[in-house]
Every structure is written in C-alpha cells, then in structure tokens.
Amino acid sequence: xxxxxxxxxxxxxxxxxxxxxxxxxxxxxxxxxxxxxxxxxxxxxxxxxxxxxxxxxxxxxxxxxxxxxxxxxxxxxxxxxxxxxxxxx
Numbered sequence: 001x002x003x004x005x006x007x008x009x010x011x012x013x014x015x016x017x018x019x020x021x022x023x024x025x026x027x028x029x030x031x032x033x034x035x036x037x038x039x040x041x042x043x044x045x046x047x048x049x050x051x052x053x054x055x056x057x058x059x060x061x062x063x064x065x066x067x068x069x070x071x072x073x074x075x076x077x078x079x080x081x082x083x084x085x086x087x088x089x
Contacts, residue, residue: 032057032066032074036081050082 035053054075061071 032070036074036077047082047085050078050085054078054082 032053057066057071057074057078060066061068066074
C-alpha cells in the first residue's frame with residue numbers, strides 16, 4: 001500500500017514540476033509594444049519605468065528573445081520617451 005502511495009505522490013510531484021517546463025513556453029512572451037503604449041499614455045511617466053523597460057529589452061535582446069529590428073524599434077521609442085521626460089523636468 002505504501003508503495004502505491006509513494007508512486008502516486010512521486011507521479012504528482014513529477015507532473016507539477018514537469019508540466020510548466022514542457023508546456024509553459026508561451027508564458028515567456030512579453031508584449032513590449034503594449035507596455036510602451038501604456039507608458040506613453042501615462043502623464044505621470046517616470047524615468048525609472050523607462051529605464052527599466054530599456055534594461056529589459058536589452059536583456060531580452062542579449063538572450064535572443066527579440067530580433068534586432070524589434071530591439072532597435074523598441075529602443076528608439078523608449079529613448080524618445082526618456083528625452084521627453086527629461087525635457088519636462
């Protein structure tokens with residue numbers, strides 16, 4: 001009886017650990033375009049948010065999660081936002 005319970009609990013443990021690894025690949029996709037639109041529409045935009053986004057897209061580009069074209073396009077938009085915020089100060 002204890003062997004059956006042990007096998008069951010082991011199977012449940014493997015399932016709980018293995019399922020996100022095997023089938024959770026879509027969770028890593030980040031919609032940067034939507035995040036930047038949110039930042040652009042917010043009047044109380046802070047420098048920290050922009051620089052945080054710049055850091056994230058830099059990291060994702062280095063990890064090959066973003067293409068060079070997407071990286072350049074997003075970086076350009078965020079840099080323009082940073083300049084606007086600094087001019088407002």
